[in-house]
Amino acid sequence: MQAVVERSSAEKNVYVEGFKALEAEGLAESEALRSLRRRAIEGFEALGFPTPKMERWRNTNVSRIAKAQFRAAERPGEVRRESLAPHVYDGTGRMVFVDGFFVPELSTPLKLPAGVLATNLVEAKKLHGGLVESHLGHHVDFEDQAFAALNTALHRDGFFLYVPKNAVVEEPIHLLFLGTTPETAAYPRNLLVLEDNSQATIIESYVGLTEEAYLTCPVTEVSLGVNAVLDHYKVQRESLAAFHIAVQQSWQDRDSALRSHSISIGGALVRNDLNGYLDGEGVSCTLNGLYLVDGKQHVDNHMRMDHAKPNGYSHELYKGVLNGSGRAVFNGLIHVHEDAQKTDAVQSNRNLLLSKNALAHSNPQLEIFADDVRCTHGSTIGQLDDDAIFYLRSRGIGEEAARSLLTYAFASDIVERIKVESLRQDLEEYLFTRLPRGEVVRQAV
Amino acid sequence: MSILEIKNLRASVEEKEILKGISLTVKAGEVHAIMGPNGSGKSTLAQVLAGREEYKVTGGKVLYRGKDLLELGPEERAREGVFMAFQYPVEIPGVSNTYFLKAALNAIRKHRGEKEVDAVEFLKLVREKMKLVKMDETLLRRPVNEGFSGGEKKRNEIFHMAVLEPILGVLDETDSGLDIDALKIVAEGVNSLRDQNRAFVVITHYQRLLDYIIPDFVHVLVEGRIVRSGGKELALELEEKGYSWLEEEASALATA
Numbered sequence: 001m002q003a004v005v006e007r008s009s010a011e012k013n014v015y016v017e018g019f020k021a022l023e024a025e026g027l028a029e030s031e032a033l034r035s036l037r038r039r040a041i042e043g044f045e046a047l048g049f050p051t052p053k054m055e056r057w058r059n060t061n062v063s064r065i066a067k068a069q070f071r072a073a074e075r076p077g078e079v080r081r082e083s084l085a086p087h088v089y090d091g092t093g094r095m096v097f098v099d100g101f102f103v104p105e106l107s108t109p110l111k112l113p114a115g116v117l118a119t120n121l122v123e124a125k126k127l128h129g130g131l132v133e134s135h136l137g138h139h140v141d142f143e144d145q146a147f148a149a150l151n152t153a154l155h156r157d158g159f160f161l162y163v164p165k166n167a168v169v170e171e172p173i174h175l176l177f178l179g180t181t182p183e184t185a186a187y188p189r190n191l192l193v194l195e196d197n198s199q200a201t202i203i204e205s206y207v208g209l210t211e212e213a214y215l216t217c218p219v220t221e222v223s224l225g226v227n228a229v230l231d232h233y234k235v236q237r238e239s240l241a242a243f244h245i246a247v248q249q250s251w252q253d254r255d256s257a258l259r260s261h262s263i264s265i266g267g268a269l270v271r272n273d274l275n276g277y278l279d280g281e282g283v284s285c286t287l288n289g290l291y292l293v294d295g296k297q298h299v300d301n302h303m304r305m306d307h308a309k310p311n312g313y314s315h316e317l318y319k320g321v322l323n324g325s326g327r328a329v330f331n332g333l334i335h336v337h338e339d340a341q342k343t344d345a346v347q348s349n350r351n352l353l354l355s356k357n358a359l360a361h362s363n364p365q366l367e368i369f370a371d372d373v374r375c376t377h378g379s380t381i382g383q384l385d386d387d388a389i390f391y392l393r394s395r396g397i398g399e400e401a402a403r404s405l406l407t408y409a410f411a412s413d414i415v416e417r418i419k420v421e422s423l424r425q426d427l428e429e430y431l432f433t434r435l436p437r438g439e440v441v442r443q444a445v
Numbered sequence: 446m447s448i449l450e451i452k453n454l455r456a457s458v459e460e461k462e463i464l465k466g467i468s469l470t471v472k473a474g475e476v477h478a479i480m481g482p483n484g485s486g487k488s489t490l491a492q493v494l495a496g497r498e499e500y501k502v503t504g505g506k507v508l509y510r511g512k513d514l515l516e517l518g519p520e521e522r523a524r525e526g527v528f529m530a531f532q533y534p535v536e537i538p539g540v541s542n543t544y545f546l547k548a549a550l551n552a553i554r555k556h557r558g559e560k561e562v563d564a565v566e567f568l569k570l571v572r573e574k575m576k577l578v579k580m581d582e583t584l585l586r587r588p589v590n591e592g593f594s595g596g597e598k599k600r601n602e603i604f605h606m607a608v609l610e611p612i613l614g615v616l617d618e619t620d621s622g623l624d625i626d627a628l629k630i631v632a633e634g635v636n637s638l639r640d641q642n643r644a645f646v647v648i649t650h651y652q653r654l655l656d657y658i659i660p661d662f663v664h665v666l667v668e669g670r671i672v673r674s675g676g677k678e679l680a681l682e683l684e685e686k687g688y689s690w691l692e693e694e695a696s697a698l699a700t701a
């Protein structure tokens with residue numbers, strides 16, 4: 001027992017040391033922000049890394065991350081402009097972060113209407129300290145989420161967006177987070193604040209430029225004012241050896257709409273915590289997700305929707321394609337508070353198993369304390385339909401192509417919902433190249 | 446030339462013998478009708494011809510244009526020109542009717558060494574064939590058969606057949622559940638393809654269809670055997686007398 005305790009504190013020490021090193025750098029931050037970091041590292045010390053004994057981590061074991069003891073990179077790795085080409089999207093403004101550092105030389109100017117603030121977080125803390133202080137760490141719960149605590153304590157940079165009342169940011173903003181240095185950890189921290197009646201589109205993409213292991217541990221906080229609209233896309237394409245443990249927390253005021261799309265392709269061990277707090281009447285929240293796992297990949301999507309006020313709408317559809325010995329976990333909780341009458345909540349998780357050794361855990365849950373609501377949930381875990389395969393074959397389509405066509409149809413149902421054309425096409429193209437006989441599918445569709 | 450030669454074919458499903466020795470020769474240009482009571486093995490015969498693996502062939506052979514058909518996978522049969530219109534067409538969520546048909550047509554063309562069709566040519570072809578089966582254009586964009594009415598599914602099968610232009614068409618009760626207008630459309634689909642190089646095997650319960658698709662031969666299948674063959678008059682006789690007299694003959698034959 002003693003040995004176990006010692007090891008787990010040794011595992012924590014690397015991160016506590018990391019915090020001390022960061023403090024010693026003398027970050028140009030207000031006392032309020034520094035005290036936030038201190039509270040967070042204390043929170044992390046108290047929590048430690050989650051273990052499979054905890055209900056929320058029952059099916060996802062992060063001991064490999066704890067043991068690996070990744071330290072934050074000291075500087076961003078070298079990235080040539082040409083190597084960005086496969087990872088950028090036309091028609092978007094771009095902010096590039098390498099190993100947790102903002103790299104202006106790789107970024108492009110953003111097209112922003114008057115009054116909109118969009119910078120890296122370090123800059124925002126200097127220029128708009130008050131705004132940052134009034135939101136950063138206010139939405140996400142780092143007292144109870146170890147990785148959110150780590151990020152809050154150790155983040156170096158990230159993205160800050162402030163859209164004032166009635167402003168509309170037309171051009172999508174693409175945040176590209178690159179992992180390039182083996183055995184390091186990055187803690188990107190994003191804060192998206194949209195005031196009343198405003199609108200924006202954000203793409204967060206995470207890409208590995210190394211084949212080796214590293215850790216990305218991002219936190220994104222979202223605050224939507226009355227009637228604000230955010231289209232949020234997250235594309236996770238880390239290296240196949242990487243760890244990606246992310247927390248997203250949104251808070252929504254009356255009549256606001258969040259449309260979230262999460263595509264998870266890369267990573268060895270991936271966990272997405274997606275929490276939404278619907279804190280006004282008539283709030284809508286749409287969560288679409290697609291995950292593809294193969295080999296020994298493991299992806300876990302954990303979501304919690306809190307319906308706190310009446311007439312809220314939340315629709316979740318997460319689909320997964322599992323191949324090889326891939327593992328997927330889906331855990332969705334819809335919590336309807338006593339006051340949240342007329343809540344309309346739908347939660348659905350569908351898993352397509354392409355191999356015998358793939359395994360999916362699906363656990364949609366409802367906790368309802370209001371009496372007049374419409375809430376449904378469902379999950380399926382199944383294989384391709386033999387009758388459908390035979391039907392396709394009997395019309396001349398080869399077996400492999402038939403399987404790919406059906407798999408594509410299953411997955412593209414989510415990809416088609418993406419409104420940013422360049423991103424949608426990129427993902428469609430990705431599916432064509434990943435599926436066997438993808439050229440048949442490409443020609444057909 | 447024979448398009449199809451079935452010789453003493455035996456087939457089982459789940460260890461149960463369904464086809465108990467069927468022989469049938471279909472020559473180019475001919476239409477053969479197969480009739481018979483429920484459960485007599487008509488669909489089993491069609492599925493065996495299409496290559497469904499659940500149906501195990503336990504004896505006999507099937508030659509298609511002189512080649513062993515049973516050696517080919519279902520997709521190879523289709524590419525060689527065999528088309529099966531299913532009694533119960535499958536719904537395929539997420540795959541649009543057009544995408545599906547384009548993939549099928551291109552697979553067949555590729556096999557024949559022909560160039561794949563481009564989007565414009567394909568649309569032109571599809572429009573033309575749609576008119577033939579009087580199908581609503583919205584059914585093209587919808588996922589294959591999903592939410593189609595029974596009649597729409599059957600018509601969609603004929604539409605696929607019209608686009609793919611098979612050499613051998615096997616229609617399994619494509620007329621069941623259709624009103625007279627839809628039935629005429631199905632018949633029109635077959636008749637428009639009918640020529641000296643093609644052949645059709647039409648499975649039906651109703652003599653009515655055969656007023657519109659005039660068969661050269663009618664065969665009666667009872668308990669896995671063809672118990673009677675004749676010209677189109679045989680269908681009329683069956684309409685009048687039912688199957689019981691043939692079923693009695695068949696059981697006498699089986700016990701003999």
Ligand SMILES: Nc1ncnc2c1ncn2[C@@H]1O[C@H](COP(=O)(O)OP(=O)(O)OP(=O)(O)O)[C@@H](O)[C@H]1O
Pocket residue numbers: 458459463481482483484485486487488489490499532
């Ligand atoms: N997949 C299957 N599994 C088990 N039994 C089957 C299967 N398919 C057919 N059978 C059995 O084989 C026999 C013949 O069925 P088949 O569908 O060929 O008859 P049919 O002549 O087409 O009948 P119908 O006129 O009702 O369409 C029936 O007893 C049926 O129950």
Ligand SMILES: [Mg+2]
Pocket residue numbers: 487488489532617618
């Ligand atoms: Mg039948």
